[in-house]
Each structure stands twice: as C-alpha cells, then as structure tokens.
Amino acid sequence: MSSIKNDPPATVSNQPDTDTGLPGVHTWRGIYLLVAAALVLWIILLTLLPHLFA
Amino acid sequence: MNALDYFVLLGTLVGIAAYGIWRTRGTRDLKTYLKGSGNTHWLAIGLSVMATQASAITFLSTPGQGYESGLGFVQNYFGAPFALIFISVVFLPIYRKLDVYTAYEYLGRRFDTKTRLLGSALFLLQRGLGAGITIYAPAIVLSTVMGWRLDLTIIGTGLLAVVYTVSGGSDAVNITQKYQIGMIFVGMGVAFYLLVSHLPADVSFPDALTVATHFHRLDAVDYSLDSHRRYTLWSGLLGGGFLALSYFGTDQSQVGRYLSGGSLRESRLGLMFNAVFKIPMQFFILLLGVLIFVFYQFEAPPISFNQTAWKQLADAPGATGGRLRSLQSDFRAAHAEERAHLSIWLAARRSGDTHAATIARDAALAAHTRGQTAHDQTQKAIHDADPHAGNDADYVFITFILRHLPHGLIGLLIAAFLAAAISSKAGELTALGSTTTVDLYRHVIRANLSDAHYVAASRWFTALWGVVAIGFALFAHLAENLIQAVNILGSVFFPVILGVFLTAFFLRRVGGTAVFWAALFSQAIVFLLYLVLSISYLWFNAIGCLLCMALSILFQLWLSPQPPPLPA
Numbered sequence: 001m002s003s004i005k006n007d008p009p010a011t012v013s014n015q016p017d018t019d020t021g022l023p024g025v026h027t028w029r030g031i032y033l034l035v036a037a038a039l040v041l042w043i044i045l046l047t048l049l050p051h052l053f054a
Numbered sequence: 055m056n057a058l059d060y061f062v063l064l065g066t067l068v069g070i071a072a073y074g075i076w077r078t079r080g081t082r083d084l085k086t087y088l089k090g091s092g093n094t095h096w097l098a099i100g101l102s103v104m105a106t107q108a109s110a111i112t113f114l115s116t117p118g119q120g121y122e123s124g125l126g127f128v129q130n131y132f133g134a135p136f137a138l139i140f141i142s143v144v145f146l147p148i149y150r151k152l153d154v155y156t157a158y159e160y161l162g163r164r165f166d167t168k169t170r171l172l173g174s175a176l177f178l179l180q181r182g183l184g185a186g187i188t189i190y191a192p193a194i195v196l197s198t199v200m201g202w203r204l205d206l207t208i209i210g211t212g213l214l215a216v217v218y219t220v221s222g223g224s225d226a227v228n229i230t231q232k233y234q235i236g237m238i239f240v241g242m243g244v245a246f247y248l249l250v251s252h253l254p255a256d257v258s259f260p261d262a263l264t265v266a267t268h269f270h271r272l273d274a275v276d277y278s279l280d281s282h283r284r285y286t287l288w289s290g291l292l293g294g295g296f297l298a299l300s301y302f303g304t305d306q307s308q309v310g311r312y313l314s315g316g317s318l319r320e321s322r323l324g325l326m327f328n329a330v331f332k333i334p335m336q337f338f339i340l341l342l343g344v345l346i347f348v349f350y351q352f353e354a355p356p357i358s359f360n361q362t363a364w365k366q367l368a369d370a371p372g373a374t375g376g377r378l379r380s381l382q383s384d385f386r387a388a389h390a391e392e393r394a395h396l397s398i399w400l401a402a403r404r405s406g407d408t409h410a411a412t413i414a415r416d417a418a419l420a421a422h423t424r425g426q427t428a429h430d431q432t433q434k435a436i437h438d439a440d441p442h443a444g445n446d447a448d449y450v451f452i453t454f455i456l457r458h459l460p461h462g463l464i465g466l467l468i469a470a471f472l473a474a475a476i477s478s479k480a481g482e483l484t485a486l487g488s489t490t491t492v493d494l495y496r497h498v499i500r501a502n503l504s505d506a507h508y509v510a511a512s513r514w515f516t517a518l519w520g521v522v523a524i525g526f527a528l529f530a531h532l533a534e535n536l537i538q539a540v541n542i543l544g545s546v547f548f549p550v551i552l553g554v555f556l557t558a559f560f561l562r563r564v565g566g567t568a569v570f571w572a573a574l575f576s577q578a579i580v581f582l583l584y585l586v587l588s589i590s591y592l593w594f595n596a597i598g599c600l601l602c603m604a605l606s607i608l609f610q611l612w613l614s615p616q617p618p619p620l621p622a
Contacts, residue, residue, distance in 0.1 A: 021319060028322065032139045035329045039135045042333050043287070046128065046274035053263040053272065 055200065059465030066237055066469045071218045074230035078222025084505040087223035087512060088155050088488040090314030098232050099324025102311045105231035106481030110192035110474040113238060113339065118447030120343020125274035128336050129285045133295025138329040141303045142322045144559055149309065150318050155492040157309040164558040165566030172570060173554060174493035176547050177306055178486060182519055185482040186526030192475045193527065195448050196468065198362050199456065208527045211472050215479040216520030220513050224314050227480045234473040241470035244463060245455065249345050252458055254352045261400055262348040268415060269422065271344045281589045293592025296599055300552035307485035346454050352393055357385045357432050359449035367439050378435060381428045388425035392418050479523065487516030546580045549595045553602025561603065564610045572605035
C-alpha cells in the first residue's frame, strides 16, 4: 500500500462527484447544498418563532 | 411503576440485547467484529451515529434545560451540519481509502507511531472514563426518583451493554442501536402528544406557545457577540462546529460507527442523515421541556423536582426544615396567583382587550418571579446541605412522566432512557476495545497473529473497558470532582486531537515529531487558558485546534528549515 504521505489531501476539487443514488439529488454537492439550506432555514424559523407567538 | 411497567421495561431492554446477540452469533473474523459485516445500510449507520451521540442525559435532562432556560441550547448544534459535511468530504474518503480500523491508525500512517499512540491514548483516557459517566448520570437520577439501588442500576445497565457488545462486536451495536433509538423516538413522541393533551381545555397549542414566548422560553437564537454568553449563534456555529468536527471526525466511538457502512455512499448518507436531523431532534426535545414549563404554569409544580432531596431537608426538625416549608407556602401562593392571571390574560387576548391582557400578563410575570425566587432559595438551601444533590432540571421530565403518564408508557419511557444509556455505552465500548486491540495490542505488543487471536483479544479488552466503566460509575458519586475533570478533559483534549488530524490532512510538509510536540504544547496552553479565561467552553474547540496547527508549522520550521520535497 502506498504511503499516505504520497497521497494528496482529499478535497472537494480532487474527488469525482459520484452519483448519490438518491432520486432528485444526484450529486454530493447537491446534497451538501441542501443540508446547508436546511440549516439556514432552521435558523430563520427559530429566529422568527418567538415573534410568531408574541 | 407497577408490574406492567416492569414487564415493558425488562422485556424491551433484554429482548433487544438478546436479539443483537442472536443475530451476530459466531463472529470469528476481525474485520467483521471490529467494523461490521460491511453491508450496513445508511439509515442504520445514521441511527447508530445518532444513538451513540445521544446518551440518556440527552433525553432525560435536555427537557429540563428547555424547562429552565428555553430553546437556546439548540444553538450548540448549529455548527454540526457544516462539520458533518466537512467530514464527509475530507475525513471519510481517506479513512475508507486506507481501510483503517481506527482513526488513530491513520495518524500512524501519515506521521509515526508516537503520534498514533498519543491520539489513541488520549481517546482511551477520556472515553474510558466518559463511558462510566454515560451510565452513572441517568442511574443517579432514576435511582433517586424510583427508589432503586444505585449500584444495582449501574451494574444492571452496564452489564447488559457489555454482554452483547462483547458477544457480537460492531454489528451487534449497529443492530441493537436501530431498535433502541426507535424505541426512544416512539416514547418521546407519545410523551409529547400526551403532554399537549394534558394542557387545560381552554389553553390551545398556540396559546401554550404564546405563554412560552412571554416567559422567554422560545428565544432560540442569540445574535449577541458577547463571548461570555454560553450559547450564541456565533459560538454555536464556530465553537459548536469545531466541537462536532472533533467528536464526529476523530472520536473512534463515532468513526467506528460510520466506517461500518458497506461503501463510501452508505457512510456519507449516514452522516448526512445526522446533519439534517440532529437540530430538529434537539429542538423537539427542548420544546418538550418548554411545554412541560407551560403545563406547570397551570398545574401546581413541586418547588423542587428532586423531591427526595427536598423531603429529607424539609421533614427534618430544625431551622432549615421550617424555612423550606415556609418557602414552599410562598411558592404555592405565587403560583396560584400566577395561574389566575394567566387565565385572565389568555381570555383577554381572545376577546381582543389589549389593555386588560397587558395588565394580567404583567401580573402573571410578577407572580412568576416571586415563585422563582422561592424556588431559587430552596435550591440553594438544598445544595448547601448536600452539594451532591444534583441539578433540579434533571428531575423535571422524569417527575412529569411518573405523575402524569399512564402505566405501560412509564415503563416504556424508563426503558427508553436506559436504552439510550446502554446504546451510547455500547458504541463507546466497541470503540475502546477496537482501539486497544488495533492501536496498542496489535501494533505495539503482539503483531502478526491470527484473526481469531485478535477477535478474542478484542473481546477481552471490550469486557475490561466495560468493567472499568462500571467501576468508575460505582465510585463516581464519591468523587464529583472527578466527573467534572472528565468533562473538562473532553473540552480540552479533542480540539487538539482535531488539530493533529487537520495538520495531517492539509499541512503536508509537517512531520510526526513537529505535530507530536505541537499537540503536547497546545494541550498545556489550552489547559491554562481554560483555567484563566471565563469564555464559553465552546470557544476552546476552535482555539485548541488552530493553536495545534500553528505550532505544528512553527516546530516544523524549527526542526527542519529545509522543507521535504513535495510529492509528485
């Protein structure tokens, strides 16, 4: 097995964006974008929550 | 608890453990024992990662946190989705490409043996003692409330986890965690439904949230830049992000879970499952506590949810007992007044009388403050008399369950708490066993022996760590400071370990000796900063990691001014 020292560090750019096998979202970048979007949505909803029931 | 509760409790816990043993019987291959059969579905991995992370305290104490402080604790998890994406992109492909058993094995290949041993030793020390707390913390609460013997509760839950983990290894942990977390979700969901149905007939769900808002229990996001505040959006995103990165990326109890996936895809989807559902899960558990708070604005709560501790003092002759009984009278009077004003307030809101609503709300808040003062003085008196009495918030949810839920469901929820403790402990034990076997025994003591030998060794090491954890839990009540020390270790050790891993991934010119000494120096500095600075503990996760990386570069320049040639 080759030494890890000779392997470039894994990054988004040097890995092929393989198929996720999921319907609707076929790339990993798409999944990561969805996860990040879900977080932003949660932060917005939680910020608004006390104002909705004031 | 009655016979039905005990039947549900023992039937579910023992049944799941027995199923795990039966499904994984006859495992002889080291890879299967330590990493699983390699065909684990991503949903099982996701649930396993979640079950290992969410201990009994998550389900038992977090509602109490929602009761006392509201939803703010959810910010602690805001950085987790980014951390899990980062692990999925950077850590996971390397771990899988090298086909490592443990995260620290990677450090040995990238740097050297001493760095590998440093990483595994820090993990074994912190997680070995932490596994004791995993069973001690719920056991102390449940034994106090249920009147069970603490030692038998610890030994019973501890041994159950040890038996099926030793027997079936990683696969047994995966299989049982799937059912254990399912049982926890069902129990918490039914408790939520019954809690809402227990609200007074004239208080709707939106009314309950309105009450919670005016008592500042729905204030979830704090945009303040004050570093002394424990939970803010920024400490959650940055500090919580580094905390999640170090825990999910370098703690073998988590790495072992997602490396059990059959492929990179399964492991990634398991992590993304947690990235999506971790925050909603924590929000739901905290909201449960917020609704218990609202419920107890209409139903008289005890002045202390730890009734055992309160009764011991209040029933005793002398000044303290009299003072506690007097405080209880004040508390009950304030609560009755608050409840009356709350009803007037909600009725005025419904009729559109804004002026009357404002007056009634302010009167309710003033009465609540008086009741809170009596509560705080009571808690102080209890802790002055018994410093080991524990946090009253830990007893909120269990008190609600025992007083207001039907038999059968009580047994299911107690089983869910114990299942959470057992599933977390099992995840930790299999990681401790595999790290001891792969990073210490096979690498340093006895290399090149048969798989059967290492499987047997791993079983012994797992059992040994189980006994250590049970032993630590049995004596933890005698050394509360030790528990604090273990929690501090978690806050100050893992950031530095994360720094070592990020150095390995991204600072390719840094060698083993430089990163080894950088880790030791930055560990010492983080300890000192922890003692000196009064900032939120979340910030130490970022500080420790970045300090280790910076010192690694400096030491490498000092040790070897001529950088090694870059790989082709």
